[in-house]
Amino acid sequence: MNQSRKLTDGALLTAIFMMLLIVSIYIPVFVIVLPLPFIIFASRHNWKPSLLMFAVVLVLTAIFTNVLSISLPILMGVGGIMIGSAMFQKSSAYETWARGTLGFIAGLLFVFVFSQIMFDINWVDEFEQTVTESMEMSSSILEEIGVGEQTDELKEAWQGQIAVFKDLFPAGLVMIALVMAFISQWIGYKVVNRLEKKKYRFPPFRTLRFPTSIVWVYFFALVFSFFDIDQSSIFYTGINNLLVLTGLLMTIQGFSFIFFYAHHKKMSKVFPIIIVIVTLIFPMLLLYLVRILGIIDIGFGIRDRMTKKEK
Template identity: 50%
Template sequence: MNQSRQLTDGALLTVIFMILMMIAIFVPVITLITVFLLPVPFIMFASRYDWKPAAIMLIAASILSALLTSILSLPLPIAMGLGGIMVGSAIYHKLSAYETLARGTIGFVVGLVFIFVFSQYVFQVNLVNELNNMFEQSITMSRDVLDQLGMEKLTEEQMTMLIEQFGMLTDLLPVIIAITALLLAFVSQWVSYKVISRLDNKQLQFPPFRMMQLPVSLIWIYFFSLIMTFFGLDQDGMIYLAVNNILMLVGILMALQGFSFIFYYAHVKQMSKALPIGSVVLTIILPFIFLYLVRLLGIIDLGFSLRDRISDDKK
């Protein structure tokens, strides 16, 4: 009976995935929304039967995708399936929401890297070079528009500076992949929690954001990476790229910890929600000022256990 139900669920969820993928490919208007929903069928199946049956579902979905669309679409089910299976398996083993999120992020990182490797070796398309070419074309088009409008033309020095700045984005590609994977994992996990709670009568939810607590070891990683930047590393070397990517990624995590502390402080002190929400808005509007302050607050929170001190003061 259980085997029969497993096959039925697998077939139904595979069909749902195929419908979502068709929408993502052929209806560009809602592609972005659909992409976040693609991992959900894998999450639901893996949350019920663990990763091994879900891996078989992934193979079936990949074959169907190649047959019904083209081989070009093969990376999409694999990337979404890997992340979805990692999230679903964590739910199956009753891990906490943030542990589940961490595993899902790893799964999506592997999936996104697979897309780059697949494009490089199967289609001979270097996505990094394509991005650089796109940036250069965008800058050239902007200069032409300025010329047509009779505005001041960009000098060669300014052009070179812009190209170098855009080139830094490709150097930070690992961070961009990690952030994209984290966003995919969070949204798909949140949607899956809602669906699973309704269909399977489970109480799955994220703890309040104010309760988020990152490992203290991240502080040492952040400061070690920061110290490495003072050694005059070769900007074309792998160590330089690795240090800058780690510094950027951990810095973002420290900022999230800082925001989490602000929400915690407002909750403990019974302050208006306008304070934490306002801090987020101000950081988005003026990131060059407030982002560093929030990041510093996150470092102090982790390093000196500010939350424990606030709790003790309240007692």
């Protein structure tokens, strides 16, 4: 009976995926729901049977579209299976998010390599070329209207920014995977809850707490960033990307503590929301303060101290 249900679910969800894939070619917004069939199937039957569905999808994609189109099913399939299998194993929402992020990172890396090999397209080079062309166009416009005296300085500044963006490409890849995993998981929770009367949900943001080890990783990356390291070395790129990613996590932790503090003190929900908005409007002034707050929260357990005082 169970085997029969696996086959039925697999056939139905494979057909749904193929329809969504074809629709997304003409309406790209449908791309965001492509992981959904894999999430549903893996949440019911775990990852091993999902691999068979994954293989069938790849074959059908090659037949009905072309071999060059398999990068999208691979990206969405791996991420969806990682999220669905975590749901099957009753992992916490944030652990599921982490596993989904790893799945999308693997998928994005495949797409990056695949596009490089099959189409000779390098995302980093394409980004640099696009920004350079935009910069040249802006410079010519400035010269035409008679304010092109500082064009050379602007070009130099833009080139410096391009170099920074190229170095932080791995961090950008991880951030994209984080967002893709969150959106896919959120949609997956909604659909599975509706179909199977489950109660999957993200816990309140104020309860988010990253492990203490992240503080140490951030600290060591920060220390190494002060060393005189060859900027063309892989070690330099790795340290910079690690610093950006752990810094982002510390910032998220800081926002989470602000929501916790507001809830603990029975303040209005508007208070932390306003702080987040103001911080995003004035990031250079407030973002580092929020990051420091996140580091203190994780490193010194402020929440635990506040909770104990109430008891």
